[in-house]
Amino acid sequence: MQPKPLNVLCLVSIGAHPTSGRARRAEQDARAVELGLRLAGEQVQVLHAGNAEEEALRAYLGMGLSELSVLQQPDGADALPVLFDYLKDSGAQLVLTGSQAETGEGSGMLPYLLAEQLGWPLVVGLAEVEKVENGVAQVLQALPRGQRRRLQVRLPFLASVDNAAPVARQSAFGPARRGTLWTDEVHVLDDDLLSNASFQPARPRPKRLKVIKAKTGAERMKAATAKAAGGGGQVLKDVSAQEGAEAIFKLLLEEGVIR
Amino acid sequence: MLNTLLPILLFAALLLAVIGAGKRFFMWRRGRAAQVDWLGGLLAMPKRYMVDLHHVVARDKYIANTHVATAGGFVLAAVLAIVVHGFGMHNRILGVALLGACALMFVGALFVAKRRLKPPSRLSKGPWMRLPKSLLMFSASFFIATLPVAGILPADFGGWILALVLAIGVAWGVSELFFGMTWGGPMKHAFAGALHLAWHRRAERFGGGRSTGLKALDLSNPNAPLGVEKPTDFTWNQLLGFDACVQCGKCEAACPAFAAGQPLNPKKLIQDMVVGLAGGTDAKFAGSPYPGKPVGEHSGGPHQPIVNGLVDADTLWSCTTCRACVEECPMMIEHVDAIVDMRRHLTLEKGATPNKGAEVLDNLIATDNPGGFNPGGRLNWAADLNLTLLSDKKNCDVLFWVGDGAFDMRNQRTLRAFVNVLKAANVDFAVLGLEERDSGDVARRLGDEATFQSLAKRNIATLGKYSFKRIVSCDPHSFHVLKNEYGALGGNYEVLHHSTFIAELIAAGKLNLGQHKGGSVTYHDPCYLGRYNGEYEAPRDVLRALGIEVKEMQRSGFRSRCCGGGGGAPITDIPGKQRIPDMRMVDIKETGAELVAVGCPQCTAMLEGVVEPRPQIKDIAELVADVLLEAPAAVAVKRVVEEVQ
Numbered sequence: 001m002q003p004k005p006l007n008v009l010c011l012v013s014i015g016a017h018p019t020s021g022r023a024r025r026a027e028q029d030a031r032a033v034e035l036g037l038r039l040a041g042e043q044v045q046v047l048h049a050g051n052a053e054e055e056a057l058r059a060y061l062g063m064g065l066s067e068l069s070v071l072q073q074p075d076g077a078d079a080l081p082v083l084f085d086y087l088k089d090s091g092a093q094l095v096l097t098g099s100q101a102e103t104g105e106g107s108g109m110l111p112y113l114l115a116e117q118l119g120w121p122l123v124v125g126l127a128e129v130e131k132v133e134n135g136v137a138q139v140l141q142a143l144p145r146g147q148r149r150r151l152q153v154r155l156p157f158l159a160s161v162d163n164a165a166p167v168a169r170q171s172a173f174g175p176a177r178r179g180t181l182w183t184d185e186v187h188v189l190d191d192d193l194l195s196n197a198s199f200q201p202a203r204p205r206p207k208r209l210k211v212i213k214a215k216t217g218a219e220r221m222k223a224a225t226a227k228a229a230g231g232g233g234q235v236l237k238d239v240s241a242q243e244g245a246e247a248i249f250k251l252l253l254e255e256g257v258i259r
Numbered sequence: 260m261l262n263t264l265l266p267i268l269l270f271a272a273l274l275l276a277v278i279g280a281g282k283r284f285f286m287w288r289r290g291r292a293a294q295v296d297w298l299g300g301l302l303a304m305p306k307r308y309m310v311d312l313h314h315v316v317a318r319d320k321y322i323a324n325t326h327v328a329t330a331g332g333f334v335l336a337a338v339l340a341i342v343v344h345g346f347g348m349h350n351r352i353l354g355v356a357l358l359g360a361c362a363l364m365f366v367g368a369l370f371v372a373k374r375r376l377k378p379p380s381r382l383s384k385g386p387w388m389r390l391p392k393s394l395l396m397f398s399a400s401f402f403i404a405t406l407p408v409a410g411i412l413p414a415d416f417g418g419w420i421l422a423l424v425l426a427i428g429v430a431w432g433v434s435e436l437f438f439g440m441t442w443g444g445p446m447k448h449a450f451a452g453a454l455h456l457a458w459h460r461r462a463e464r465f466g467g468g469r470s471t472g473l474k475a476l477d478l479s480n481p482n483a484p485l486g487v488e489k490p491t492d493f494t495w496n497q498l499l500g501f502d503a504c505v506q507c508g509k510c511e512a513a514c515p516a517f518a519a520g521q522p523l524n525p526k527k528l529i530q531d532m533v534v535g536l537a538g539g540t541d542a543k544f545a546g547s548p549y550p551g552k553p554v555g556e557h558s559g560g561p562h563q564p565i566v567n568g569l570v571d572a573d574t575l576w577s578c579t580t581c582r583a584c585v586e587e588c589p590m591m592i593e594h595v596d597a598i599v600d601m602r603r604h605l606t607l608e609k610g611a612t613p614n615k616g617a618e619v620l621d622n623l624i625a626t627d628n629p630g631g632f633n634p635g636g637r638l639n640w641a642a643d644l645n646l647t648l649l650s651d652k653k654n655c656d657v658l659f660w661v662g663d664g665a666f667d668m669r670n671q672r673t674l675r676a677f678v679n680v681l682k683a684a685n686v687d688f689a690v691l692g693l694e695e696r697d698s699g700d701v702a703r704r705l706g707d708e709a710t711f712q713s714l715a716k717r718n719i720a721t722l723g724k725y726s727f728k729r730i731v732s733c734d735p736h737s738f739h740v741l742k743n744e745y746g747a748l749g750g751n752y753e754v755l756h757h758s759t760f761i762a763e764l765i766a767a768g769k770l771n772l773g774q775h776k777g778g779s780v781t782y783h784d785p786c787y788l789g790r791y792n793g794e795y796e797a798p799r800d801v802l803r804a805l806g807i808e809v810k811e812m813q814r815s816g817f818r819s820r821c822c823g824g825g826g827g828a829p830i831t832d833i834p835g836k837q838r839i840p841d842m843r844m845v846d847i848k849e850t851g852a853e854l855v856a857v858g859c860p861q862c863t864a865m866l867e868g869v870v871e872p873r874p875q876i877k878d879i880a881e882l883v884a885d886v887l888l889e890a891p892a893a894v895a896v897k898r899v900v901e902e903v904q
Contacts, residue, residue, distance in 0.1 A: 017626060020627075020633065022625045022626070024625050062610065064610070170616075171621075172608055173707070175608070
């Protein structure tokens with residue numbers, strides 16, 4: 001017997017093209033929809049909190065969705081509470097989202113905060129759902145350098161996808177034009193944090209200097225393919241929470257993350 | 260006995276032919292509506308047949324003469340046979356005329372038979388091998404049966420044995436030539452072909468005209484189909500056009516994708532459309548298959564999806580839209596229209612543009628250029644050239660349409676060379692700069708009509724803000740789209756390719772040119788300049804003015820072989836046995852030329868992609884700029900000389 005398809009819900013946002021800045025479907029969110037379509041077919045639900053008038057939303061419909069729900073709210077409103085309200089009664093078993101929005105605050109915090117409020121587990125960097133049995137999903141989590149970690153997660157859970165997830169299918173004009181955008185009026189909550197904060201242009205994250213010590217091609221190859229091993233790290237086992245926290249605090253001080 | 264048998268045979272065959280014609284007509288009419296000039300088309304048909312079609316056929320003298328004799332003899336013989344034997348008007352003069360017609364047809368049929376002795380691979384076999392025999396049988400039988408009417412033989416000559424033999428011969432002949440014509444035999448081409456000429460979807464092509472721009476999709480009506488999914492989504496006169504195919508395989512012989520071993524054969528594609536029109540499998544197809552795809556594994560029907568039933572998607576994506584098939588087709592069938600129609604469905608409905616297609620289309624939507632480059636960098640190539648922007652100047656003589664080659668470092672050399680030429684000739688020109696967008700060529704040919712129209716409409720709106728006399732472009736694709744495809748969306752401009760414009764400048768004496776000193780040169784005709792727009796002479800005139808005697812390739816002018824870069828083919832990149840540009844480079848090397856002159860950024864890129872050693876590739880603009888003699892410079896040199904003294 002074919003198991004009942006998973007009740008999958010994808011959270012999508014409006015993206016911005018990296019060179020032109022033009023509105024588009026967000027790369028990672030589109031990958032989340034792709035994953036959702038592969039898991040649940042056309043039963044997948046797609047949800048956006050924001051402006052339903054935004055044409056770029058239709059690019060998600062163009063992937064073959066018949067409808068997309070929008071929790072109507074103005075720019076700058078806090079998406080978190082309305083998404084929480086929607087999700088807690090939605091019956092969704094798996095909620096997929098991109099790791100970080102391309103527009104707006106783009107803090108990448110939403111999956112964490114949402115999972116915390118819902119009390120659901122969060123899988124970061126979901127690459128594949130292998131199987132779902134007895135309310136437990138076996139999934140692959142993407143780690144750096146193409147590594148995968150197999151996890152067992154109980155349903156319902158929330159997962160964020162990054163570029164390790166399958167590439168989003170092409171968005172076609174016909175389904176994009178035909179699809180329906182359902183609008184839900186929701187209680188608008190201002191995002192205090194956002195309205196009080198001031199924006200400043202992002203600075204590229206400083207990169208560690210890469211000192212090439214290799215003398216031969218083989219050594220360079222080894223250096224290029226080796227894991228990013230700091231070398232100075234230490235493995236703490238069977239230590240108390242106090243000792244662990246102190247070790248972490250010490251490292252953060254050393255690295256200059258906190259002063 | 261023959262006197263009673265012949266009328267029965269003739270009229271029975273004619274009746275069956277009429278029934279078949281009706282059936283076939285309603286098969287075509289399953290297609291979508293199309294605006295045709297019903298009566299005007301029919302009236303114009305004989306002229307289209309005798310002049311325009313003959314023009315194409317006459318490129319091959321052997322078959323042209325053969326066809327004139329056979330078809331002319333047949334039409335005359337058929338009419339006279341109906342009068343003489345059908346209505347029993349045993350007039351001696353008519354009899355002699357019928358004898359003459361039969362003899363003419365017989366001679367023609369002999370030549371048809373001769374060509375079928377060792378048929379080239381492009382010709383279909385199967386029932387087509389039977390056709391010369393049927394033609395001979397028809398003409399011979401009527402010839403002998405008419406001898407008594409002409410008074411050459413006594414009326415009862417040969418007795419009932421001859422009568423029986425003749426009756427069988429006539430029955431065979433009229434089966435093939437009368438009702439075989441409307442029931443799907445090889446002679447169908449005459450019936451469908453005549454009507455196809457009458458109700459052709461591009462009537463402008465007749466009388467020496469040219470119609471090469473793709474037809475716009477109606478995107479404002481949400482119920483209108485986006486391209487062609489099933490055979491019935493074609494317009495009915497397209498279906499009629501497919502039915503007109505005579506399976507001569509001229510398209511197959513000209514198709515670059517077929518020669519490269521990609522899974523496309525234009526002839527087979529048209530025959531597959533006929534299979535789709537009537538329903539069935541392709542097992543009966545008796546010509547060359549799509550390379551790598553055996554015949555007999557595909558089937559379809561009028562209301563079934565074409566792709567992945569009747570035709571595989573990679574067949575459609577192999578086409579470079581070079582139009583060589585359309586140019587060669589003696590029945591003036593529009594292969595490229597059909598392919599793009601089906602691509603439209605795949606892209607707009609299925610989101611199934613293969614390989615890099617989706618990425619290129621996304622880039623076009625988000626950045627207005629296929630490479631996804633920052634639109635703000637569109638004029639970086641000209642940072643030091645001090646070009647005038649049309650937004651500053653508002654009006655000019657010549658708007659230089661730069662095209663997406665602006666982002667390509669190789670093409671930037673061409674663009675800079677052309678700017679040098681424009682400056683040397685003191686042309687009042689300007690560019691759109693950052694206001695320019697991709698013309699939409701590649702989007703449209705990948706089937707994304709929505710993105711094409713979006714780009715085109717925005718370009719038209721930009722162009723509408725300014726006044727200029729003409730547009731000049733170094734890119735034949737932009738040139739073609741601006742000239743022939745923006746009209747339907749409300750943008751009508753006078754557009755020139757840079758080779759045409761340079762030829763004008765030279766003719767007007769505005770350029771002071773030296774002589775080319777770089778060895779022998781051949782010229783590669785870009786499809787979108789040549790076949791699409793009929794410009795073969797201007798580039799050659801320019802080369803001549805540089806003192807170059809072009810070493811022509813065997814396939815040049817309207818028979819030029821595509822470089823493989825059109826129609827989004829490098830983006831969809833369907834594998835074959837060899838690459839199209841490699842084949843073209845072989846053509847180039849055969850001339851022994853050390854340099855190949857080109858006039859298109861796509862051709863430049865494709866041909867330069869061929870591994871060395873090979874002839875150098877230079878754009879016409881570069882060749883001209885290389886030999887520019889600047890009159891003021893000569894003065895400066897003199898002054899330096901004076902100072903030295």
